[in-house]
Amino acid sequence: xxxxxxxxxxAVKNGDWWTRLSLLVMGAGYFGRKQIVKGILMTAIEIGAVxxxxxxxxxxxxxxxxxxxxxxxxxxxxxxLQKTVNDYDNSLLILLGGxxxxxxxxxxxxxYISNLKAVYRxxxxxxxxxxxxTFREDCTQLxxxxxxxTLLTLPGLGVLLVNIIPIIFMVCIAFTNYDMDHQPPSFxxxxxxxxxxxxxxxxxxxxxxxxxxxxxxxWTLIWAGLATATTYFGGILLAKFINHKKTRGKKLWRTLFxxxxxxxxxxxxxxxxxxxxxxxxxxxxxxRIGLTGFLKDIGLVSEGLSYIPFLSKPGWAHVMIxxxxxxxxxxxxxxxxxxxxxxxPEDQLESAKIDGANEFQIFWKITMPYMLFVTGPSLITSxxxxxxxxxxxxxxxxxxxxxxxxxxxxxxxxxDLLVTWLFTLTNDYSNYKMASVIxxxxxxxxxxxxxxxxxxxxxGNKEEEFQ
Amino acid sequence: MMKKQIKVxxxxxxxxxxxxxxxxxxxxxxxxxxxxxxxxxxMSFFPEEWSFDNYAQLFFRPDTVANFPAWxxxxxxxxxxxxxxxxxxxxxxxxxxxxxxxxxxxPLMSFSVILGMFPGVLxxxxxxxxxxxxxxxxxxxxxxxxxxxxxxLGYLICKGFFDTIPVSLRESARLEGASEFTIFTRIVIPxxxxxxxxxxINSFLAPWMDFVMAKLMIRSKDxxxxxxxxGLFNLVQRTLVGNYFTIFCxxxxxxxxxxxxxxxxxxxxxVEGITGGAVKG
Numbered sequence: 001x002x003x004x005x006x007x008x009x010x011a012v013k014n015g016d017w018w019t020r021l022s023l024l025v026m027g028a029g030y031f032g033r034k035q036i037v038k039g040i041l042m043t044a045i046e047i048g049a050v051x052x053x054x055x056x057x058x059x060x061x062x063x064x065x066x067x068x069x070x071x072x073x074x075x076x077x078x079x080x081l082q083k084t085v086n087d088y089d090n091s092l093l094i095l096l097g098g099x100x101x102x103x104x105x106x107x108x109x110x111x112y113i114s115n116l117k118a119v120y121r122x123x124x125x126x127x128x129x130x131x132x133x134t135f136r137e138d139c140t141q142l143x144x145x146x147x148x149x150t151l152l153t154l155p156g157l158g159v160l161l162v163n164i165i166p167i168i169f170m171v172c173i174a175f176t177n178y179d180m181d182h183q184p185p186s187f188x189x190x191x192x193x194x195x196x197x198x199x200x201x202x203x204x205x206x207x208x209x210x211x212x213x214x215x216x217x218x219w220t221l222i223w224a225g226l227a228t229a230t231t232y233f234g235g236i237l238l239a240k241f242i243n244h245k246k247t248r249g250k251k252l253w254r255t256l257f258x259x260x261x262x263x264x265x266x267x268x269x270x271x272x273x274x275x276x277x278x279x280x281x282x283x284x285x286x287x288r289i290g291l292t293g294f295l296k297d298i299g300l301v302s303e304g305l306s307y308i309p310f311l312s313k314p315g316w317a318h319v320m321i322x323x324x325x326x327x328x329x330x331x332x333x334x335x336x337x338x339x340x341x342x343x344x345p346e347d348q349l350e351s352a353k354i355d356g357a358n359e360f361q362i363f364w365k366i367t368m369p370y371m372l373f374v375t376g377p378s379l380i381t382s383x384x385x386x387x388x389x390x391x392x393x394x395x396x397x398x399x400x401x402x403x404x405x406x407x408x409x410x411x412x413x414x415x416d417l418l419v420t421w422l423f424t425l426t427n428d429y430s431n432y433k434m435a436s437v438i439x440x441x442x443x444x445x446x447x448x449x450x451x452x453x454x455x456x457x458x459x460g461n462k463e464e465e466f467q
Numbered sequence: 468m469m470k471k472q473i474k475v476x477x478x479x480x481x482x483x484x485x486x487x488x489x490x491x492x493x494x495x496x497x498x499x500x501x502x503x504x505x506x507x508x509x510m511s512f513f514p515e516e517w518s519f520d521n522y523a524q525l526f527f528r529p530d531t532v533a534n535f536p537a538w539x540x541x542x543x544x545x546x547x548x549x550x551x552x553x554x555x556x557x558x559x560x561x562x563x564x565x566x567x568x569x570x571x572x573x574p575l576m577s578f579s580v581i582l583g584m585f586p587g588v589l590x591x592x593x594x595x596x597x598x599x600x601x602x603x604x605x606x607x608x609x610x611x612x613x614x615x616x617x618x619x620l621g622y623l624i625c626k627g628f629f630d631t632i633p634v635s636l637r638e639s640a641r642l643e644g645a646s647e648f649t650i651f652t653r654i655v656i657p658x659x660x661x662x663x664x665x666x667x668i669n670s671f672l673a674p675w676m677d678f679v680m681a682k683l684m685i686r687s688k689d690x691x692x693x694x695x696x697x698g699l700f701n702l703v704q705r706t707l708v709g710n711y712f713t714i715f716c717x718x719x720x721x722x723x724x725x726x727x728x729x730x731x732x733x734x735x736x737x738v739e740g741i742t743g744g745a746v747k748g
Contacts, residue, residue: 096596140646147647148563152575155556155619159582162617166593167585173593241482246475255731256486260493262727264676266696267719270703272492274507274712281495284509327489335734388586390679419588423679426592439589446584 008113011120022119026112029119033126037135042115049108057101064098067091067176068188092184095176099168103160174436183430196437208406209434212421213441215407220417223322223393224386230326232379235333236371239341240363242334254338257331265328269395272324276310277399283307312400314414321415325392340374341367380453384446393420418442496723500716506709521717532707533698533714534690535721541607542695542722545674548611553618553670554663561625562651566637579620588679595683605686610694613684614674628662629655664736668729675722695722 011019018032026046027039063069068089075084125132133141142150175191182189203210242253260268276282286292292308295301301308310320344367352362372379393415402413411429412421418438425435495512500521502514525535564576594613595604603609632655640650656663674681678696685692693701699718702711 092596093600096600143648144646147651148567148569148572151559151563151567151651152619155560158556158612158616159579159619161597162594162613163582163585163590163620165597166590167582169593169596170589238485241478244478246478247482248479253482253486254734257489258730258734259727260489262730263493263496263719263723264672264696264726266676266678266700267496267715267723268492270700271496271716271719274703274708275492275495279509280507281509281512285512327492331489384584388588390588394679419586422586423588423591427683432592435592436589439586442586442589443584446586447581450580450584 004113007117011116015116015120016123019116019119019123022116026115029116029122033122033132035122035132035135035138038138045111049104053101053105053108057097057104060094060097061101063089063094067190068094071188072185088185089188090184091176091178091182091189095172096165096169099165099172103165103168170436170439173432174440176433178432179434180430192433196433200434200437200441206409208409211406212410212412213438215414216412216416216418216421217441217445219318219415220387223318223417224383224389226322227325227329227386227389227392228379228383230322231329231333232375232382234326234330235335236337236341236368238330238334239337240367243338243341254334257334260327261331261335265391266395268328269324269392272327273311273396273398276320276324278307278309278312282310311396314404317397317400317415321393321396324396325389328392336375336378337371340371343374344370380450384449387417387442387446388419389417390419390423393417394423496716496719499713500720502713502716505711505713507712521713522721525714525717525721529690532690533702533711533718534693535695535698535718537691538693538695538698539722541693542675544607545610545614545694546671549615549674550667550671552611552615553621553673554666556615556619557622557625557666557670558656558659558663560619560622561629562655564622565626565629566650566655567647579622583620591680591683594680598684604684605692610674610681610684613680614677615670618670625659625662625666628659632658661736664733668733672726675726 012023015022019029021028021032025043027041027043030036030039030042068091070087070089072088073086075086076082077084122132174196175193176189177192177195178189181187199207199209200213201210238257241247242250247253274280283292286308287306292301292306295308296303296305309316311317348366349362352366357365397413397415397420400413400415402408404414407413411424411431416424419442422435422438422442425431425438498513499508501517501519502508503516503518503520504514505521508514525533529536564572598604598609598613601609603612636654636658637650640654645653675695678694678700681694681697682700685694685697687693690698690701695718699715701707702715702718708715
């Protein structure tokens with residue numbers, strides 16, 4: 001970082017006047033070394049950047065400190081009977097435009113500094129009489145030595161558009177009072193510092209976010225652990241079962257299970273949700289065979305109900321969600337496990353057998369360690385995936401109504417995960433500020449888990465070993 | 468000997484039982500789609516009266532809430548385009564990260580992992596505002612961009628696969644004077660069929676399965692503008708489910724058939740794709 005700027009300083013200090021002119025006109029240094037096209041391109045970029053900032057983003061960036069001060073007003077003109085709207089501020093647009101403007105300026109400053117250094121390098125090359133690339137040679141570099149620039153430009157812009165800008169935007173929202181009562185364009189919202197974070201951890205009679213947050217966080221972690229473990233082991237066991245030497249028609253069995261992956265999740269989940277609803281088909285079968293009565297007798301179903309509350313009462317719903325998730329997730333894990341099991345070195349299994357190990361021992365001492373070694377990283381990915389598992393919970397519990405006032409006060413349900421709670425807050429109650437705070441918490445949790453267990457993968461030390 | 472025989476039979480019985488558990492909801496979906504009664508059949512598993520009317524209505528009598536042909540067309544468009552864009556983005560990013568060495572590589576990789584940890588649900592609303600600013604909300608183009616633009620972040624599995632391609636292959640091509648572009652298109656891509664199939668299937672299916680993002684983006688009340696997922700989801704909302712549940716089932720079957728065929732045919736590649744990439748993390 002330090003070197004980056006000191007290089008810039010030396011470039012300014014030692015540059016000849018072509019190089020220094022590049023401080024003003026970015027293409028100048030290239031014109032001086034007869035790289036006309038590159039010079040024109042650079043100058044055009046500079047002009048474009050200035051125009052963009054002055055015409056588009058500067059008005060937004062100016063108001064970023066207050067997020068706007070003029071509230072929207074409609075005035076009925078008595079003469080023409082038409083409504084006129086004043087020149088109001090839209091906090092949302094100010095924030096969004098401001099973020100885009102700042103990101104753009106940052107990128108431009110980086111380009112500016114790199115440009116000057118490149119121009120200086122060019123000057124040095126000229127002085128020592130080295131070959132200076134023509135424009136055509138620069139272009140061939142883009143499909144050869146600098147091919148990664150070509151490859152990463154478009155995907156990078158895409159990620160900027162749908163990941164980076166939205167994330168920065170929502171993180172900012174966590175520090176504002178953007179909620180139902182402060183919705184642009186009719187109303188303004190403004191910065192409130194850490195007030196929302198304090199609210200998330202307070203529990204009083206009216207504000208129950210603290211209580212609900214702890215409860216939902218707890219359930220989210222339990223859910224993620226259970227969902228990951230059950231589908232993982234279920235998948236391996238099923239794969240072992242199907243791939244056993246004595247099993248006939250392996251392909252047929254596998255196909256039967258794979259069919260369930262092929263039906264879109266939202267269709268199967270909505271369908272299963274309807275099957276297990278309070279007056280659904282499973283309940284009518286259960287009461288016909290007397291299961292409902294039996295469960296009432298042993299106290300698992302409370303007396304006042306005429307059905308089994310599979311997906312409508314806490315406890316029952318928690319268990320059912322995990323079970324249904326096994327149904328959803330096991331075939332997929334089975335496919336993955338099948339692929340990996342086929343790669344287990346056959347000689348290890350053979351020698352274990354010769355040494356007199358039974359099947360159980362082989363499974364725990366050879367198969368499982370191998371599976372864990374291979375799938376360890378993906379296990380953590382799927383744990384994090386389950387923390388963010390929106391579909392299963394949202395689709396199965398759309399009819400769930402909470403009976404706990406504390407949950408209801410915070411627009412949550414006992415079976416909500418942090419992400420479904422977040423979604424309900426934004427979608428149904430427009431409580432963007434609290435949703436953003438929760439989103440940041442989810443991020444912190446996921447990041448902590450990843451960093452604790454997973455840093456090896458990011459470092460990527462071992463990637464060359466397999467090439 | 469006898470004991471072994473029993474064990475084998477027992478094994479198959481358990482498998483058959485499990486398969487039944489997994490297939491019952493699917494069976495219910497199929498039989499309900501042939502029911503004459505339009506609501507949810509709560510009393511018996513099989514419908515009392517059978518008919519093909521649901522399918523006829525699905526295809527030939529679109530009304531103000533259900534317009535399957537239009538949904539199918541929209542989803543197909545989105546699926547095809549976002550699949551093309553996503554697949555090329557994933558391959559491009561994976562090649563740059565796996566086969567090339569440059570200063571920003573490791574920082575970029577760490578950065579992408581960090582980005583991936585923000586909950587997607589959080590940024591959905593913000594994406595809507597961004598698209599609105601660009602004037603692309605409420606349109607198919609906007610949805611295609613949303614589904615495919617961020618796909619570069621999902622390069623890890625593909626990179627794992629590229630990492631296993633022997634480096635000597637690329638080296639010798641370079642000695643022969645091949646440019647990186649030639650190596651990418653002529654050597655690496657032809658060797659990566661499993662991972663390409665895997666990426667293509669995944670990115671083609673994503674728009675068919677997602678209804679939350681689509682619901683947020685497409686605010687139009689006219690079913691002609693909806694996608695399959697949105698439309699079907701709408702059919703089981705409380706006010707409509709009594710009259711449209713069997714239509715929902717028929718629609719579910721209709722999108723499940725092509726996808727199942729795709730899956731079963733591509734199963735081998737799919738497995739190779741996941742495992743080949745996942746093994747080396």
